[in-house]
Amino acid sequence: MIELVSHQLCINCNVCVQVCPTNVFDSVPNQPPIIARKEDCQTCFMCEAYCPADALYVAPQSHTEVGVNEDDLIESSIMGEYRRLLGWGHGRKNNSELDTAYKLPQLPRPYQS
């Protein structure tokens, strides 16, 4: 679930408010958005993908709330990980051409499914 809008990193652009498919955030004038409806978060990570400031953290725990520490998360350099995977963001080249799905049928399989 969404656990953090980092006030240290947020640039108040409100893109997350716009893109969240389950409308979890509310904008606040001249401030970072607030997580207004956390219980509606479906842990899809899409807000992280769109956040240009790497200011959001969606914890992987989908059904339980976990406490997070903003400084620790920033320190651990996990913020913005989804954008790095996608190759989204200023100065990056998007990574869709690294998609290896077409190689899956050739892989050795311990068992067929």
Next chain:
Amino acid sequence: MLTVYDENELQLTTQVLVIGGGPAAAWAAWAAASQGVKVIVVDKGFLGTSGAAAASGNGIMAPSPENWDKVLWERYRSGNNLANLRWIERVIEKTWLSLPLVEDWGYRFPKENGESVRQSYYGPEYMRVLRKNLLRIGVQILDQSPALELLLANDGSVAGARGVQRQNHRAYTIRAGAVVLANGGCAFLSKVLGCNTNTGDGLLMAVEAGAELSSMEASNHYAISTAFNATVTRGVPFRWASYTDEAGNDLGGYINGNRDPSFLPNALLKGQVYARLDRATPEVKAVIEKSHFIAFLPYKKAGIDPYIERVPVTLVLEGTVRGTGGIRIVNDSCGTKVPGLYAAGDAASRELLAGLASGGGGPNAAWAISTGQWAGVGAADFAKSLGAHAQERAVYPTGKAGIRPHSSGGETFDSEAIVRGVQAQVFPLEKNYFRSEQGLLDSLAILETLWQQVQKNPKQDTVRDVEFSRRAVALTAVARWAYFSALHRQETRSEHIRVDYPQTDPNQRYYQATGGLERLWVRRDWITDAITTPPVLSTPTVGKL
């Protein structure tokens, strides 16, 4: 909605209205606009992040032409004599011909020997590109605008839709010459990746307007995920898993080197199951970490090494999203029984492509691309045929339960309690994976009481209340159709497992149409095409992702 949110109502007019925000909606909007008609898209969330495709990655059933026959027969065979060869073929061909467009619009496919390999996509990037293209060609997109009901003209043809705008706190009415329902299947708010926007709204709207559903018994697809992150249901990495119980005993789960499909449901009914991806070689790791990076993001965030550590796993209901049930399409343009109303993507029944087997992954991605376009062109042609007459028609709204208070100050129903009540019937493996007559009858009785409850006034204090009240009605309705269909198919076929009828009955070669609001019904639509025997095949080339 018609009391509180009528003030400042947004009123728009268009030739084609597309409802939904995933790939089927995007392709429908593009195809309709390409016919020169005005198109508006309304989506509950955001076209680009909504739905199953955006939040993941997918294979696409788009083999190169030399493999068309092979994939065609694989699909046909997995449909267990219910799939339709002509439809499989037209989906494969249409998809193959469409993907170069995605590349023209800016999507970068991987390359092999200098050639683009257009057989899969990264979901967020794919949907970003589709959105960008729609805006480029002048399609109007209303995000955060869930549709709640369809409008009909007096002659029974569709004439638009009504809904609410979540962030503008107002209702909207859009008059249209034709409508495409491309708002996904129903995963019953299980939180399966990206699918909490897929709550069966389109199925409810379609039935209220006079359309039929089909193959709703194929609504019980479950998929594996970790228990801590019970949302990312990417099965592919688990192909290289070994499974153990609490005590660490290997649970096996294979018959003659093949994975037993009911191994995991059975094991989970006995107790906790742990998976470790310890069969993955370095070569395998290199591929699956790039093809299914979304499966590794939760591990990375949680500090788990899935190749070394045992992680508890679970099965999450994906409902009709990877099942096949949905709105019954009646012609090659993906029309429904309602003139002017078309269905595409997971909102439509995928029985023609997959029978009652999972349509998931690659086939569904291809289905969205192809049916989206057929529905979009069909809708554009219909709207054009109405001409200026379209906007002169007298129209009325078709929404029934959960949309307008029928008495002032009356008791309202608790949409959260309704949702929990529905989930308690459709989530448990012992009810929905392993079905039986008694279990289905018991669940239907409970669902019936929930259905009676949603006939009360909807809570409508906020726009969110309006949306969630209606959503609770849709979930209840879909669960009833699913279980009523499941009750009437007295055999086991593909993913419809009846413990009281464990065999596939060759004499039950039909699709089950279904519908009804107060009174449910099913009808057998017999399949009369000859059963075709596939030629002998070698190993599959297109995996289910």
